[in-house]
Amino acid sequence: MARTGQVTESTGSPPQRRPTGARAAAAARAVLPAPFGRRARLELLFCLAGIPLGLCLPLVPYVISGPALAVALLSPEHDSTWVAAAAAIPAGLVLVLLATRIARRLGAVHRRLAARLLGERVDPPPPRPGRGAVGWAGAGLRDGPGWRAAAYQVLKLPLAVLEAYAAFLWVAGLADLTYPFWWGLFRNHPPGVTLDPVTAASPFPGRGFPVATFAGTFAALAVGVAMVLAAPWVTRAVVSVDRRLLRALLGPGRLAQRVRDLEQTRALAVDDAAARLRQVERDLHDGAQIRLATMAMHLGMAMEKLEDEGGQAEVRQARELVDEAHRAAKDALAELRDLVRGIHPPVLDNGLADALATLAAGSGIPVELTCDLPRRPTPAIETIAYFCAAELLANAAKHSAATRVTIRCAERDGTLVLTVGDDGTGGADPAAGSGLAGLAQRARTVDGRLKIASPPGGPTTVTAVLPLRA
Amino acid sequence: MSPPTGAGGGPLRVVIAEDAALFREGLVRLLTERGHRVVAAVADGQALLDAVAADRPDVAVVDIRMPPTHSDEGLRAALELRRDHPGTGVLVFSQYIETRYAARLLEPNAAGVGYLLKDRVADVREFVDALARVAAGGTALDPEVVGQLLGASRNADDLAALTPREREVLALMAEGRSNAGIANALVVSVGVVEKHVASVFGKLRLPPDEGDNRRVLAVLRFLGS
Numbered sequence: 200m201a202r203t204g205q206v207t208e209s210t211g212s213p214p215q216r217r218p219t220g221a222r223a224a225a226a227a228r229a230v231l232p233a234p235f236g237r238r239a240r241l242e243l244l245f246c247l248a249g250i251p252l253g254l255c256l257p258l259v260p261y262v263i264s265g266p267a268l269a270v271a272l273l274s275p276e277h278d279s280t281w282v283a284a285a286a287a288i289p290a291g292l293v294l295v296l297l298a299t300r301i302a303r304r305l306g307a308v309h310r311r312l313a314a315r316l317l318g319e320r321v322d323p324p325p326p327r328p329g330r331g332a333v334g335w336a337g338a339g340l341r342d343g344p345g346w347r348a349a350a351y352q353v354l355k356l357p358l359a360v361l362e363a364y365a366a367f368l369w370v371a372g373l374a375d376l377t378y379p380f381w382w383g384l385f386r387n388h389p390p391g392v393t394l395d396p397v398t399a400a401s402p403f404p405g406r407g408f409p410v411a412t413f414a415g416t417f418a419a420l421a422v423g424v425a426m427v428l429a430a431p432w433v434t435r436a437v438v439s440v441d442r443r444l445l446r447a448l449l450g451p452g453r454l455a456q457r458v459r460d461l462e463q464t465r466a467l468a469v470d471d472a473a474a475r476l477r478q479v480e481r482d483l484h485d486g487a488q489i490r491l492a493t494m495a496m497h498l499g500m501a502m503e504k505l506e507d508e509g510g511q512a513e514v515r516q517a518r519e520l521v522d523e524a525h526r527a528a529k530d531a532l533a534e535l536r537d538l539v540r541g542i543h544p545p546v547l548d549n550g551l552a553d554a555l556a557t558l559a560a561g562s563g564i565p566v567e568l569t570c571d572l573p574r575r576p577t578p579a580i581e582t583i584a585y586f587c588a589a590e591l592l593a594n595a596a597k598h599s600a601a602t603r604v605t606i607r608c609a610e611r612d613g614t615l616v617l618t619v620g621d622d623g624t625g626g627a628d629p630a631a632g633s634g635l636a637g638l639a640q641r642a643r644t645v646d647g648r649l650k651i652a653s654p655p656g657g658p659t660t661v662t663a664v665l666p667l668r669a
Numbered sequence: 670m671s672p673p674t675g676a677g678g679g680p681l682r683v684v685i686a687e688d689a690a691l692f693r694e695g696l697v698r699l700l701t702e703r704g705h706r707v708v709a710a711v712a713d714g715q716a717l718l719d720a721v722a723a724d725r726p727d728v729a730v731v732d733i734r735m736p737p738t739h740s741d742e743g744l745r746a747a748l749e750l751r752r753d754h755p756g757t758g759v760l761v762f763s764q765y766i767e768t769r770y771a772a773r774l775l776e777p778n779a780a781g782v783g784y785l786l787k788d789r790v791a792d793v794r795e796f797v798d799a800l801a802r803v804a805a806g807g808t809a810l811d812p813e814v815v816g817q818l819l820g821a822s823r824n825a826d827d828l829a830a831l832t833p834r835e836r837e838v839l840a841l842m843a844e845g846r847s848n849a850g851i852a853n854a855l856v857v858s859v860g861v862v863e864k865h866v867a868s869v870f871g872k873l874r875l876p877p878d879e880g881d882n883r884r885v886l887a888v889l890r891f892l893g894s
Contacts, residue, residue: 481739490691492787492790493695495791496699500793503793
């Protein structure tokens with residue numbers, strides 16, 4: 200790559216212009232099809248939906264209370280002012296009490312719209328607290344997420360104006376495009392007759408420009424093209440602000456989100472622990488336990504042979520049986536040792552570096568290990584990191600045809616960063632059940648995360664970032 | 670080679686259902702050396718049902734946990750055998766004991782059913798005796814089951830009235846042993862055992878001894894109630 204760049208430089212100016220041209224072409228490729236994309240259509244729909252929902256609905260209370268206030272303020276007689284105020288104050292109070300409830304309902308509609316049209320999935324906020332000592336009214340007033348939803352409605356008001364403007368750009372721009380096509384049909388007046396010029400839309404609503412001649416329609420066409428090309432980008436910009444507001448105000452809120460995450464990860468941790476215990480039971484049941492039972496059976500049979508005080512044949516058979524029992528005992532011991540290591544490798548007590556070194560030494564693929572941890576993480580973190588490395592190493596050996604694995608373990612910004620890379624075939628996919636999903640879950644239980652980079656063809660790098668203490 | 674001790678002393682025709690190959694082969698060898706015939710040795714519940722339907726063995730040895738789900742398919746196959754082939758004894762042979770499983774196996778009667786821990790195979794003679802007992806329509810309950818029942822019995826007051834020897838006799842009765850078997854296990858004469866049995870039945874206010882099977886049920890019902 201670098202060499203190609205040098206060649207281009209040495210051949211003078213014409214090739215140098217090509218990158219600029221290429222850049223322009225790339226930009227054109229990005230800009231030109233934008234108005235025709237599915238995303239642009241959906242975002243436009245979202246803007247259009249915002250006009251009744253964000254702009255008109257919130258105005259209802261003003262429309263209702265407006266005349267009452269107008270009557271009250273404009274009335275020459277003081278008596279009717281008092282009457283109007285007396286009517287307006289309770290109405291306003293009811294509105295305040297209903298605000299959080301209405302805002303929550305509207306918020307749900309906005310969330311659904313955003314999910315359907317923008318693919319922006321925002322979790323619903325926690326449900327309204329139950330009625331406390333202050334009852335129905337208090338439950339509404341103390342409803343934090345409800346007030347955040349109300350704030351969204353307020354901020355949505357100017358935003359909906361901008362969204363309406365984006366929709367205007369689309370509609371007016373498209374309309375401008377049509378001018379040259381119908382001009383000939385409707386403006387074929389006899390010579391000498393003067394018609395008023397028609398108005399073409401400009402990007403400034405209400406400030407159209409006059410078109411009096413056929414040539415003028417091309418000015419309208421040009422403005423239309425510019426507006427249609429700009430429309431998707433304006434739409435996107437406005438919608439992205441709306442997305443932020445949606446996430447911030449209609450979501451569960453930071454604390455509630457944290458609680459939800461913790462609930463999820465706690466469930467994962469509990470399930471994980473239960474699954475591991477079950478696996479240990481299964482391994483013992485199908486492994487060491489059955490081997491020991493077989494061993495007991497062989498020894499029992501051997502004892503019978505020897506009790507009978509039989510001849511040479513019985514003694515020989517007894518020896519065979521003892522041999523088999525002996526083998527079963529050794530197998531059972533090996534299996535128990537593996538199982539014990541799978542539960543908690545004893546070497547982990549000496550620290551992660553030693554444990555990883557043991558792991559690397561036992562690997563079929565050459566492993567390059569660097570481990571630099573000035574502070575020791577807590578045992579739970581060490582265990583998770585160790586099993587991550589073990590699983591990833593096993594994956595590399597099983598699936599990747601790698602010839603070399605690197606394991607790096609370091610402390611960075613108060614976290615433990617474990618990186619396992621291999622030069623294999625790549626294509627590791629957490630969804631394919633390679634155990635990566637399980638590792639990611641286990642990392643999540645301690646607020647850690649797993650980053651997987653494994654393009655088809657390789658190489659694979661998996662990074663686990665874990666807090667130092669859990 | 671020891672003489673066969675089957676139903677009526679003859680060799681037994683046995684089907685074995687056990688998914689651990691080593692253990693299954695060991696069992697086949699053990700029973701064959703004892704003069705019995707293993708007509709089929711299979712590794713899952715369905716194969717067991719098929720083998721029993723085809724071969725009509727005297728007794729089936731059934732592991733509880735087998736493929737495909739590795740949960741309780743052996744037990745379910747055993748219950749099905751009890752219902753469909755009352756002539757075949759069923760010895761459930763497992764690495765763990767669940768009192769509830771025992772209760773289900775003993776419904777509606779204790780004829781031709783056994784539930785033993787795999788550990789018991791270490792005492793070859795006792796194991797083969799238990800198998801023969803089940804084949805002949807008797808009962809073989811693991812001491813572990815009986816122990817759990819004794820420990821959890823709500824009739825602790827009545828049980829407290831028994832002498833230690835009588836408790837031993839009660840436990841052996843619950844395991845399904847005959848008077849001769851109890852005498853053998855306790856190294857006393859059958860007459861002494863008969864006296865103990867009568868005394869136990871009197872103290873627990875059970876109907877008089879009416880043969881091994883009904884005796885097992887009476888004792889288990891007493892312990893379970």
